Amino acid sequence: MLKGVSSVACVGGGVIGGGWIARFLLSGLNVRVYDPHPEAKRIVGEVLSNADRAYGLLTMAPLPPRGTLTFCTTLQDAVADADWIQESVPERLDLKKRVLADIDAAARPEALIGSSTSGLLPSDLQTGLTRPERLFVAHPYNPVYLLPLVELVGGRSTAPETLVNAKAILESIGMKGVVIDKEIEAFVGDRLLEALWREALWLIKDGICDTETLDDVIRYSFGLRWAQMGLFETYRIAGGEAGMRHFLGQFGPCLSLPWTKLTDVVDLDEALIERIGVQSDSQAAGRSIRDLERIRDENLVGILHALQAGDAGAGWGAGKLLTDFEQKLWSRATPPTIDLEAATPLRLIDTRVNAAWVDYNGHMTEHRYLQVFGDTTDALLRLIGVDMAYIEQGHSYYTVETHLRHLGEAKLGQSLYTTLQILSYDSKRLHFFTHIYDLATQCVIATAEQMLLHVDMVSGRTCPAADEVLARLAPLAQRHAVIATPEGAGRHVGQKARQ
Incomplete structure (x- = not known):
């Protein structure tokens, strides 16, 4: 849950309202929805399905547990206990003023009220409200669950702290709130x-x-x-x-x-x-609208990933915002339950083959196997203390050798998981073997044997890992030493399989 915000109300569940609902739910917030449209549940459900798919493409960082979605039969029931209320009804001043007045009357005094208007002045929307100081424009861009920008515009009666609080809340769910200095029709x-x-x-x-x-x-x-x-x-x-x-x-x-x-x-x-x-x-x-939405989402995810790699890996624009958000997700995530006492390989990653990972044959494309192995490596490094804080101090492990075997096919929608066995280590080297398994059949899809070197990132030279890292590695390596050497370890390209 986000600090200070646990419950959100969304009034209106169309294109923009549905996007807000998805963004809030996937950020771990409970959302109560009021929309009298007879197809509201279906429309919101389809938007949420696309958002789920998009987030599966976007990040491997662990999202918080999804919030609870509740459809309400009255506006008052939806907004009564909400911390943030987002109005997304059609762009008519008379309708919005009437709905906002109902929200203002039913909401808790401290609740924030944002309007998704694309151009109406917040001062006009505040007319007649009992507590106009908590109303502001929160104008997003479609799709709300992927595009991070929100224009925050206050009216004559909006309290400055309202916009400060709104901006902080948006940042916590991976969005970029920009405060517009003056209210004008259609904003910026x-x-x-x-x-x-x-x-x-x-x-x-x-x-x-x-x-x-x-x-x-x-x-x-x-x-x-x-x-x-x-x-x-x-x-x-x-x-x-x-x-x-x-x-x-x-x-x-x-x-x-x-x-x-x-x-x-x-x-x-x-x-x-x-x-x-x-x-x-x-x-x-x-192509249907839903087809076009999925194509749009895949393209946006690809652009965001490219921007993450910008500025020599530091990220650029919306890519840097995504990187910062992922780091917050990792820092808040509950570590996976891993039995570190058992003499068995570590199960580190559970994932699913999504649409952006497959080639023209419908199979997972080659570089995505390496991505899954890389994600598994990252999970091990976090487990032994090589996290972002460690890397920011100037040290990390670099992969210097990989031998990958493709033993099966991973197809669209297939659920996978990985296990990792430490083969050896010393103060500078880390040698391990990873399997990718099909969750349904338990068959091995691929294996990778890898060697990593601990590096001083400033000098670019190897150096001993920190004592606390080695102290976490030692008991893991000792337990893994009694496990049989995995089939395929030590192989080279073209070597015949053992009979």
């Missing part, structure tokens, strides 16, 4: 998107291109740049060694040229709506 993100959207509609209306071409222009060019650097940092680079001032001096005059139609509003008549609809249907190529 949607102001930018509206400008692009307006120009895009003109390009379609004027027959310059179709929807697929326009999307290709974005996703194969500046969309990739924006995924890891924002607008201004991207243009700073475009200015060359002279930087932003040179860029503005060179390209600033272009702003006066009649390139765009940002001051003109396109007439979205029935003919244009139908044209865009037909082009969009063709572009989707028969």
Whole structure:
């Protein structure tokens, strides 16, 4: 449970509300939902299913136990005991004000109330509330369970500490709360998107291109740049060694040229709506909305993973945020129950083959085997005290040799687990053997024999491990020494199997 927050209420369970529900539940929070839509349970369930799948791709860090999901028949029942209430009803001022007034009347005095509005002013939403100081805009981006940004906007009556508390809570669930200094219609993100959207509609209306071409222009060019650097940092680079001032001096005059139609509003008549609809249907190529959501999620996970590797492994942008969140998850996680007294290999990792791990044959692709072995190595290192705090002190174990055997096939959805047996160690070396098993059949899928060296990361040279690390290794190695040497240990590539 998060400190200070144990229960959340979500009023509205559509695209955005369902995303909030998934984000909160997967962060270990209990969520009570009120949505009078007759299909609310199905819609939320499908969003949650996609979120589960996405998180399975996103991280191996242990998530907290999932919170309890409860659907309520009244708004009052949903919000009565909540610490954070997230309103995500349709974007109509009269409706939102009426719903927020009901929430304000039924909620505990100290509860935070966030609105998912995309552009309504929080000062307008606060009108008539008994406790307007705890209301603020919490504007997320779809899908809420993957995209971390939330624009936090206070109104005239919002207490400063409300935004401080909201930002801290969002950080604890892996999100990035940015406080907008002044309230304006559409805030910051949607102001930018509206400008692009307006120009895009003109390009379609004027027959310059179709929807697929326009999307290709974005996703194969500046969309990739924006995924890891924002607008201004991207243009700073475009200015060359002279930087932003040179860029503005060179390209600033272009702003006066009649390139765009940002001051003109396109007439979205029935003919244009139908044209865009037909082009969009063709572009989707028969894929359902759920298919497109899953494709989107896989792509976003891949981008986030790439950003994790940025800045020489320190992470960049949303990737660094993910790395920081994973470290918090590891630090809060309950260590797995491992019988360290038994003379048996250590069972360290349980996982499942997900869609991002398989190749065109539906089998787990080669480098994912190495990932599972690497995750097992990391689990062993944490067990003996080589955790993030140890690494931050400048020491770690580096893998210097691996021999991997593929003995079976791992397929999409298959549940796997790993066991590790220590073969030998000394002050600088760590030698072990790992099996990957199919959980259902108990058959061996693959094995890896690996040697690690303890390294001073500053000098890049080997050095003895800390005494406390060796003290944890010693009893494990002693117990594993009485276990039979695993079949395959000591083999080399091409060696014939023993008869």
